Amino acid sequence: MYIIGIDGGGTETVGILTTETGRCLAQVQSGPSNYHVVGEAKTQAVLKNVVGELCETAGIPLTSSIHFCLGMAGLGRVEDKKVIGRICDELGISENRILTHDAHIALVGGTEKQYGVIVISGTGAIVYGINADNKEARASGWGYLLGDEGSGYDIAIKGLRAIARAADGRGRPTELTNRILNALELNEPSALIRWVHAASRDAIAQLAKVVFDAARTRDVPAEQIVDEAAAELVCAASSVIHQLAFDEMFDIVLSGGNLMHQPMFADKLRQALARIAPSASVHLPKHDPAYGAVLLAQAKL
Amino acid sequence: MYIIGIDGGGTETVGILTTETGRCLAQVQSGPSNYHVVGEAKTQAVLKNVVGELCETAGIPLTSSIHFCLGMAGLGRVEDKKVIGRICDELGISENRILTHDAHIALVGGTEKQYGVIVISGTGAIVYGINADNKEARASGWGYLLGDEGSGYDIAIKGLRAIARAADGRGRPTELTNRILNALELNEPSALIRWVHAASRDAIAQLAKVVFDAARTRDVPAEQIVDEAAAELVCAASSVIHQLAFDEMFDIVLSGGNLMHQPMFADKLRQALARIAPSASVHLPKHDPAYGAVLLAQAKL
Numbered sequence: 263m264y265i266i267g268i269d270g271g272g273t274e275t276v277g278i279l280t281t282e283t284g285r286c287l288a289q290v291q292s293g294p295s296n297y298h299v300v301g302e303a304k305t306q307a308v309l310k311n312v313v314g315e316l317c318e319t320a321g322i323p324l325t326s327s328i329h330f331c332l333g334m335a336g337l338g339r340v341e342d343k344k345v346i347g348r349i350c351d352e353l354g355i356s357e358n359r360i361l362t363h364d365a366h367i368a369l370v371g372g373t374e375k376q377y378g379v380i381v382i383s384g385t386g387a388i389v390y391g392i393n394a395d396n397k398e399a400r401a402s403g404w405g406y407l408l409g410d411e412g413s414g415y416d417i418a419i420k421g422l423r424a425i426a427r428a429a430d431g432r433g434r435p436t437e438l439t440n441r442i443l444n445a446l447e448l449n450e451p452s453a454l455i456r457w458v459h460a461a462s463r464d465a466i467a468q469l470a471k472v473v474f475d476a477a478r479t480r481d482v483p484a485e486q487i488v489d490e491a492a493a494e495l496v497c498a499a500s501s502v503i504h505q506l507a508f509d510e511m512f513d514i515v516l517s518g519g520n521l522m523h524q525p526m527f528a529d530k531l532r533q534a535l536a537r538i539a540p541s542a543s544v545h546l547p548k549h550d551p552a553y554g555a556v557l558l559a560q561a562k563l
Numbered sequence: 564m565y566i567i568g569i570d571g572g573g574t575e576t577v578g579i580l581t582t583e584t585g586r587c588l589a590q591v592q593s594g595p596s597n598y599h600v601v602g603e604a605k606t607q608a609v610l611k612n613v614v615g616e617l618c619e620t621a622g623i624p625l626t627s628s629i630h631f632c633l634g635m636a637g638l639g640r641v642e643d644k645k646v647i648g649r650i651c652d653e654l655g656i657s658e659n660r661i662l663t664h665d666a667h668i669a670l671v672g673g674t675e676k677q678y679g680v681i682v683i684s685g686t687g688a689i690v691y692g693i694n695a696d697n698k699e700a701r702a703s704g705w706g707y708l709l710g711d712e713g714s715g716y717d718i719a720i721k722g723l724r725a726i727a728r729a730a731d732g733r734g735r736p737t738e739l740t741n742r743i744l745n746a747l748e749l750n751e752p753s754a755l756i757r758w759v760h761a762a763s764r765d766a767i768a769q770l771a772k773v774v775f776d777a778a779r780t781r782d783v784p785a786e787q788i789v790d791e792a793a794a795e796l797v798c799a800a801s802s803v804i805h806q807l808a809f810d811e812m813f814d815i816v817l818s819g820g821n822l823m824h825q826p827m828f829a830d831k832l833r834q835a836l837a838r839i840a841p842s843a844s845v846h847l848p849k850h851d852p853a854y855g856a857v858l859l860a861q862a863k864l
Contacts, residue, residue: 400731401731401732401733402731402733404724404727404755404756405756405759405760407720407723407759407760408720408723408724408727408755408756408759409724409727409728419708419709422708422709423705423709423710426705426709426710427710430701430702430703430799430802431702431802431805431806432702432703432798432799432802454705454709455705455706455709458706458708458709459706459708497733498731498733501731501732501733504732505732
């Protein structure tokens, strides 16, 4: 028996094929397959390609007994499961399959366990948890308009707003002005208006790095933004932990670019989480989400 | 001699033709003419139509000695003045003309004076002021991404976020949930995600009314949003007043739908402004912006 785990993301798709015991036989990277982003046809093409390539690389036929787990944004919802289920049927994957959402496979990969909590701060942000009774809870992650508090996008937009406030005399001067204008090769704060309306959300979220840099130099507006983002993620984590009422020790994984590559930010969270959940073990992800999908298949199928 | 004042907005255009002394001979309403919104060709067509209709209604030939003042968003900038200047040339309005931005004519119309401060909270927000030395200052009004703090859009988005927070257990329950879901005929908070991404900024800003309604019933999250919006506008006003260093009594006009139709909100501002600018007279607009354009032409030409 073999296992295929797939992380079907909005920017890339990662697939892993392993033995029953989780030994990796093949790994494949491909383009985005989140069907909300690229549409059904593209999703189907990418998944077909990834599965085909995995089997070819591992030298096993597609007709082998394969257990399959796919994680994709939105794939917790019934309607999305129908759409992707149909696509899997057409790919010949109709049995032994798990279709679940991206935070779930990230949690299982990150913790190496079937339950726990994951705090993700990338372009977007979400806190997701599942307990031993399979009860799920989530907080934040409503998208950039309704509240992705603590996300890279949120941090970056607050950085840009701090520049506007300083330029207006509404807020104190900030290092962010020079740093962000330099990073974008712009001459003056008002040029940010045109820039921000033309930029993608990812491009905006990239500026979070500059806010972290400025916070490390003790720039007060930048520090406040980082503190606020950490407090928002802790608030979301607190709500999820409260809802799930863990009765034993559990893991909290800190994931997403802002937590995995900004130790200062991750440390703020660690300290705050130690206060609200003293029995939790807080750490960075042990494995990536695609391997989480393998672990999930291994445990559930 | 005659005067034409035009308020060239992004949703409608209002034109007034008066005598030298400001007696109104004709008034015309037409579609949007802000060229950032509708493009140059449409702007030219609307302005031509408005001027033509004003002259026809008043029974005066276009060749008469007409003083002209147009206010339009962005028309403080040199590039915008060139574009609109060319359009005016082609309409035969090449002398005795003032091209200025929308907040300037709103201020003159609102105060009936050539200097003072205007606080606008509509879909967007801005505070603008000009002093007796013709020095100008502004704060806020960077657009919905970089900070339109205190605007209807800002108030509405915070109302929607309060619903998400309450649904997640991140924030306290709020009246806003039922009120906004009812107003939009939606069944549950998660349906707001799809709604908000499809809605126009104006449609979102309309929800500010619901936040004001909830605040009047003492709903704490709604009250906090309204208080924060008032504090933001006061902060912006404070910066403008400080920059302009008025040495005599001046007017502060409260304008835009949220201030003109929400007495509770306007009262909060009045009280706070009385503290930071005790010598100012705070009031609602005396005239509309198109008539402000007439008053400006009358004084300056």
